[in-house]
Amino acid sequence: MAQMLERFVSPGKGNGLRATVGIRRGQLLYSAEPLACCVSNRLTKDVCHRCFSRRETLMRCSQCKTARYCNTTCQKQAWSAHKRECKCLQSLIPRIPTDSVRLAARLIFALLSQSTGSSEELYTLEEHESHLSLMSEKRKQGLSQLASMLELYLQQEAPGLAQEVTSALPPSCQEPLSLIAKVTCNCFTICDGELQEIGVGLYPSLSLLNHECRPNCVMVFEGTNLQLRAVQDIKPKEELTISYIETLSLTEDRQRQLEEQYLFTCRCQRCNSKDTDGLMLSGEETTWRLLKDALPKLEEHKAEFNWEALLKSCSHLLSTVGVDVPDENLYKLRMTDMALDACVHLGRWEEALGYGEKTLPVYRQYFPDPHPVHGVQLVRVGKLQHYLEHIDDALDTFKQAFQIVKFTHGEGHPLTTDLLMKMEECRTELDQL
Structure with a gap:
């Protein structure tokens, strides 16, 4: 699928993704599993931490008392990703770190266990922007608190973890503040089939997609698998766009949310025309x-x-x-x-x-x-x-x-x-x- 897409420099936006061929409405353009993901804190008791299915009854991890699974099969499949996290969670019972801290930790554990990078990646973690230089002092302070929490959380896993992290992570990701900033700026909300939030995940290549308030693509999830589909016919060399936010809002509110969360002012055709505000x-x-x-x-x-x-x-x-x-x-x-x-x-x-x-x-x-x-x-x-x-x-x-x-x-x-x-x-x- 990647052969239908290519990276390019989008005028005024930086990196972007565009079509290399003509694309029909409804066509699947890309699908990806996350580099790291976690169930949202408020749903830890309701969603399987392996397959992200909602269940009325779930098995609980006997050690950390936090992770839950559909059955022993899901629990066994999850263990390689959960075992290091499990020790961290045990040390903080009954507290659970925020979603962004847990996701950053899971990212570190995933990178530590990786043997080689994926040859199909269009965009690597090292290339992701932290946007720290554009952030207000208030937001930096909030992220600094999360970074401190991440350090505390990781210390519980193993005394030698800091040295492992230094050797396994790209230089720009070794500082907790930079890593937390990259995670919060580039993660995706994982939703079920009815668009209800169930978790967060990092999908590096799809972070290349830029925003439009009337995009030509949408993302849906099947479990944790993210699928990018076209909702308009797209011409060769045309940029692929998604909406970062709920678009059923006034122009002023959309622009404010994008500025606060993603640090840019949207100047798309819909924002310039304010076509639905009236x-x-x-x-x-x-x-x-x-x-x-x-x-x-x-x-x-x-x-x-x-x-x-x-x-x-x-x-x-x-x-x-x-x-x-x-x-x-x-x-x-x-x-x-x-x-x-x-x-x-x-x-x-x-x-x-x-x-x-x-x-x-x-x-x-x-x-x-x-x-x-x-x-x-x-x-x-x-x-x-x-x-x-x-x-x-x-x-x-x-x-x-x-x-x-x-x-x-x-x-x-x-x-x-x-x-x-x-x-x-x-x-x-x-x-x-």
Whole structure:
């Protein structure tokens, strides 16, 4: 697959990736396993630390009490990567270091156990930028604290580790601060098929991809395997781009987030034209601002899994203030999505479907290209329709979802195969009526 891609110097952006041949929408361009990865701290009890599958019950490592696995097979396969980490975790029980510290440590352990580098790598760890010179003093201080934590964490593993690190790591990665900075600037969030975060990982070659707010490629995961697919037709020598952030935001908010997290100002066509800002702010500002101002508190309820309080607040605001705000308004859409999430967690399926169906025409407007977020939303709504025996509607929604996920996820992805099964179930049920 790498023969379809090549490194080049992207004007104004530094290193980039571009196509060497014409590429069709939906084509798989690159797939890669991470150089290092770890499950997110908040999900350590819910996700297998080897295959990244969600399970209701997982086996716990008897030594560190932190790592969890589907079964003995996953545990045995994970041991070579986990054994050094296990000693570090044991020394800190019951505390667990942050995701970035654990990922940096796993990177070090992976490099120490590597015999040779991959010949297919387009971009090496040594070439990754730390961007320390561009960071504010406040951010550097935060990273310095993480670097100190990393040193403390690694000291527990073996007294001679520092000497091993010096001999095995590239010079620019031997300083803990530089390594932490590289990790935080270049890691990817690993998501499940429904785009829920489950971990973080380093995929060196794919760090070459530059950002656009309307990219021509998307990344999806199958376990920890990252797959890069085209969502537009791409010409030879055209740059491949992804979005580093959630694009369903106002231009000002996207640019601020990119400046804070990735230290650059986005000047893409979408940012320059501010093409969807007017639609996102549709309605009277004095009315929709009430929804906007309520969102931080609602986010707190969601983070705390306080679904009852979240649904109560959302339903009240949407049925009072929200009736005077167009469905396309960004803040109303976010609140409607939160209400949908709350209803699903509370098992209130009819209400969930009502909220879900309201979002679909809006998603269609905001995602003109095939996009995983739009496809997953259609799958969610289709499952609710199917469960509630709205079979005709469910089949139609699943068909719409398939027209998206066949491009974004590919026909062999578990989400796509599950979707095809759901469509077949609907057809069978309709034949029996």
